[in-house]
Amino acid sequence: xxxxINLYAHRGFSGRYPENTMIxxxxxxxxxxxxxxxxxxxxxxxxxxxxxxxxxxxxTNGMGYVQEFSYKQxxxxxxxxxxxxxxxxxxxxxxxxxxxWMMDKKAKLTLNIELKNDQIYYPKLEEKVLRxxxxxxxxxxxxxxxxxxxxxxxxxxxxxxxxxGFLFEGVSEDAIGKAKSIRAHLHCDMSxxxxxxxxxxxxxxxxxxxxxxxxxxxxxxxxQASVKVVMxxxxxxxxxxxxxx
Ligand code: G3P
Ligand code: CA
Numbered sequence: 001x002x003x004x005i006n007l008y009a010h011r012g013f014s015g016r017y018p019e020n021t022m023i024x025x026x027x028x029x030x031x032x033x034x035x036x037x038x039x040x041x042x043x044x045x046x047x048x049x050x051x052x053x054x055x056x057x058x059x060t061n062g063m064g065y066v067q068e069f070s071y072k073q074x075x076x077x078x079x080x081x082x083x084x085x086x087x088x089x090x091x092x093x094x095x096x097x098x099x100x101w102m103m104d105k106k107a108k109l110t111l112n113i114e115l116k117n118d119q120i121y122y123p124k125l126e127e128k129v130l131r132x133x134x135x136x137x138x139x140x141x142x143x144x145x146x147x148x149x150x151x152x153x154x155x156x157x158x159x160x161x162x163x164x165g166f167l168f169e170g171v172s173e174d175a176i177g178k179a180k181s182i183r184a185h186l187h188c189d190m191s192x193x194x195x196x197x198x199x200x201x202x203x204x205x206x207x208x209x210x211x212x213x214x215x216x217x218x219x220x221x222x223x224q225a226s227v228k229v230v231m232x233x234x235x236x237x238x239x240x241x242x243x244x245x
Contacts, residue, residue, distance in 0.1 A: 005223050007238055008035035008112055008231040010212045011052060015233035018083035019059065020050045021090040025098060026105075031235040035110035035143075037211075040095055040129065042122040047071035048095040048129060051079075054120050058082065060092065067120065095129070099136045111142050112165070112209075112231075115155075118147040126154045130162070143209075145187050149178055156182040165209055171195045179206060185228075187211060190218055193227050202226065 012024025013031060020038055028036050039052040044067055056062045056069075060077035071094060080087025095113070102111065117125050126144075133142055145165035146152050152164050165187035166179040172188075176197065179186050185207040192198050193210045201208060209229035213219055219238050222230055232238060 005219075005227065005238075006034035006110075006229045007235055008037050008110070008209070008229050009033045009235045010037050010231040010233050012036055012038065013233075013235060015214070016236070018080045018087050018090055020052055020093070021079055021087070022093050022097065022101065023080070023087060023090055025093075025101065028235055029105060029107055029109065031239055033109060033235045033239070035112055035229065037112040037114065037145075037231050038098065039114045039116045040125070041066045041116050041120070042125055042128070043067065043069055043071045043074055045070045046124075046128065048125070048132065049074060050093045050095060050098060052116065054116070056092070065120075067122070095132060099132065099138060102138070102141070103136065109141070111138070113142055113144050114167070115144060115146040115148065115151050117151050121148075121151075126151060126158060130155065130159055133162070143185075145209075149182075152184055153182045156184070167211075168192075171197060173197065176201050176204060176206065180204070185209060190222065193222060194225055198225065198227075 009028030011019035013028040014024055017024035017027050025036055038050050040048050043049055055065050059082055060079045062077040075091050078088050079092050080090030115125055143163045143165055144155050145167050147167040155164055164184040166184040167187040168175050171192050186201055187209045193208050207228040210222055210227050211231040213230045213232050214234050
């Protein structure tokens with residue numbers, strides 16, 4: 001079957017802009033993506049911030065763990081120059097800033113918030129994220145995902161219907177059962193999506209949201225396999241093919 005795919009910008013338009021920054025999100029929005037994926041962690045003083053790594057070394061001009069800094073301290077680091085000096089004005093966004101931006105732009109897109117609590121466990125990250133979503137009334141525009149099954153199970157215990165995605169790598173035999181046990185969908189890589197398990201998951205009513213696809217050949221295979229979402233660093237490469245029947 002050949003259907004449309006929803007395109008999500010992975011860490012924003014991270015192929016052309018510094019990942020997980022406001023400019024990467026705004027440029028993704030301009031590409032009219034269906035969704036944006038981003039990663040969240042907690043600062044020392046409990047602010048939800050948008051950054052992929054547990055440490056700030058790779059994507060800022062600072063050094064150390066996210067959880068060692070207050071939000072005020074973290075904001076001072078340059079989160080753009082590592083990518084290109086043109087982006088030296090970018091800082092690590094707070095999740096609330098992203099929500100405010102969505103409101104400001106009246107953005108219709110889905111925000112896939114990955115809870116980055118698999119390497120370091122951030123107590124209360126789930127509660128804090130859910131509370132903020134509730135404050136902004138964004139329940140219909142978010143998906144919470146995590147590699148940490150227990151964290152997603154906690155999300156489900158706190159909220160009966162918010163959309164979730166169980167993240168895993170490779171061809172996992174027990175992913176379907178785990179996801180179904182907490183009413184999550186599957187955030188998988190291409191090997192799973194194109195496997196017999198991927199087919200079974202779809203037959204059992206699970207959506208497949210596939211990360212991270214940057215080549216047209218792969219995109220076309222996934223389109224053929226009728227996956228629901230493809231996450232990419234380069235939404236510009238696929239947007240014109242998204243709705244071809
Ligand atoms: O959510 C899909 C993908 O973002 C998971 O891997 O390492 O890019 O966060 P990573
Ligand atoms: Ca991610």
